[in-house]
Amino acid sequence: MHVDPDVAAVAALIAVPARATILIALMDGRALPAGELARCAALSPQAASAHLNKLVAGGFLLMVSTGRHRYYRLASTEVAQVIEALMPLARVTARQTPHPAEPKPIQVARSCYDHLAGRLGVAFTQALVAGGYLTETENDFTVTDHGAEWFRQLGIDPVPATRSRRAFARKCLDWSERRFHLGGALGAAALTRFLELGWVARVPQGRVLRVTHTGQTELRRLLKISLR
Structure with missing residues (x-):
């Protein structure tokens, strides 16, 4: 049956x-x-x-x-992915304004459970794909050999992430950008490293992340990312 x-x-x-x-x-x-x-x-x-x-x-x-x-x-992270995926649908009835409003801090950079999201998360992911560090499949990203070396130089060893019980490099739909950002074990490792390096800092009582001056400088240098 x-x-x-x-x-x-x-x-x-x-x-x-x-x-x-x-x-x-x-x-x-x-x-x-x-x-x-x-x-x-x-x-x-x-x-x-x-x-x-x-x-x-x-x-x-x-x-x-x-x-x-x-x-x-x-x-679980799967629950977080479900909630994140529903958010674009909840926003489709919003009235369109003639000129785009200044993005709110939560739209610029935030955590999506335990990985980067918002404009920063999507820009980071797209830069990794454009640089040949990641390739895309239907539901996931794959780290190239070139990408594995890049992550190691940043201080992220992708091997332990591959041994995790959770998805390794999951494509997670971003509710504010309407595009995919990097989730899974690798996405979580990236956010952890960004925090350790002082590139982003958590804002108390919420998901918002503040991109520091050091973070802006290094992201521009390494991946040509600018959030301005």
Whole structure:
């Protein structure tokens, strides 16, 4: 007997605005307490608890207990990819303005769970493809021999990333740029290295990343990336 996945049940779980707000609040990869998530979604503690329980039962969230406190985080990178992929669809009804508005900080550079996204994430990915460091397949990127050496010189060894249980270099659709950025284990390693080098810095309480002066200089030097 052929059984189709129950897509409707999954969609129904995130169709509730409060649950969608909770999921988006966790897109920066953090684990947050129930109280903070309740405030984000403008819910009472009791209502937030009910929504969180449903998201845990549905496989969207994981609950981590620390002493008397309960923290919640996204269950997997796949969940983050689903939320990120839905964001362009949520924006298609927005009224077009005659002149493009100045991009918001979250559109310029942000984390998508644990990898780079926004204008920076897409520009970084496109520069890697243009430079012959990555090639594209339908759903993923492949690191070339030239690219493997480039990553090593940057301080990223692609070999451990290939041994990860998660996708290695996944194509992740960027909701603000409407193009793909580099996700997967390699994308996560790149963001970690950018933070270590001081090229980007996290902005407290959110997903926004600030590109530092050093980051602007090095990205322009290495990959001819300019975000201005």
